[in-house]
Amino acid sequence: MAILGIDIGGSGVKGAPVDTVRGELLDERHRVPTPQPSDVTSVVEAVAQVAERFPGFERVGITFPGVVVDGVTRTAANVDKSWIDAPAAQLFAERLGAPVSVLNDADAAGVAEVAFGAGKDQPGLTMMLTFGTGIGSALFLDGTLIPNTELGHVELHGADAELHASDRVREAEDMSWEKWAGRVQDYLRHVEMLLSPRLFVIGGGVSKKADRYFPLIDVRTPFVPAALLNNAGIIGAAVAAEQAGAAPGPVEVPAGHPAS
Template identity: 70%
Template sequence: MAILGIDIGGSGIKGAPVDLDQGGFAEERVRLETPQPSDVTAVVATVAEVAGRFSGVERVGVTFPGVVQNGVTRTAANVDHSWLGAPARDLFTEALGLPVVVLNDADAAGIAEMTYGAGKGRKGVTIMLTFGTGIGSAVFIDDRLVPNTELGHIQLHGRDAELHASAQAREVEDLGWKEWAKNVQDYLRELERLLNPDLMIIGGGVSKKAEKFLPHIDVRTPLVPAALLNDAGIVGAALAASQA
């Protein structure tokens, strides 16, 4: 049975069938630009286009950059506000003609890392963080997910933390990796103060450049890059779909 994972991001929509035995892609990933504006109709059409590139798919997991409760998207910080209150699961199911599970993007990435990657077998409190257009978060107690935590929106220096420490903030402010690492350090220390985690995993596109910034971050919590790098969201989405 082919299970497809699709990851909706602020800049790209990516998908691939997943080998759930290995925790990797069964076929080469397809990536399309996220439509602008990223309204419901346009994003659903793009997700359907990505899904249409693959044959033999029986189930689909779709990630969304915001809170998802019972298949309904409740927040939309980095996509069009037409997603507020949208029945995402029903919309994707109708467009794809397949059973669909929709979940928060960082939650999906965290599920993948806890199953196959840097969090596998870890006990205590683990926080998975994805740095991209915004900052996504997934919190686990042992291997149990606390869904929809949205820790990228905690207040840091009087504004959303992701405006200070996301990968997009690094580009907007034209920061070098070492400079940006100090912003990330500020953010991670605030998470330590609030949650006292046992492990923090850094994911998103920047995980491929971990050697450029992680050595410049000084926190007391063990800090590791995501083993699945930026593929974790797709893998976690497919895993969630397989378990639904």
């Protein structure tokens, strides 16, 4: 079955067909800029632009930067407010002419990392965190996703945590790696206090530069960089779409799949 994964981000919408057994892209990913404003109609068309590059798909998995419940987008912290309570899965399916599954972007990245990457075969509570335009979170208990945690929005120093420690804030304030590492440490310690996870998997584009700031962070919980980097959302979206086509139920790690 040809499954297409599409990842909607703050700056770009990117996608590719995915081998959901090996956790690999089957073709070079195609990317278009995220429309500004990122209203429903414009983003649906951007997704269609990406999908048109890969004809022949049977199902599509799409990530969204917000809470997604039963295919409906419930929040829109970093995209246009027209997405609040939009029937996203239905809109995408009508435009693409194929069954569509929609899930939170950090959840999708986490699904990929737990299936094929840095979180593979980890027991207990694993937490995926993506540092980008905001801070995304995904929780897994013994490999099963607990969806829509949105822990980037916990209060830290009197404000939304992502306003303190996202990669966008690092860039906007031209922070040194030392200063930003201190902010990330503040955030990780706060989440550590709340949940006591066994492992943090740190993703987002900035994870490619883990050597710059990981050595500056001191927390009790082990933390590792994401292995799949910017392809994690695409791969996780496709895995979720495959599972949705097989049977309803919670998103779980594909059992017995070999690492890529």
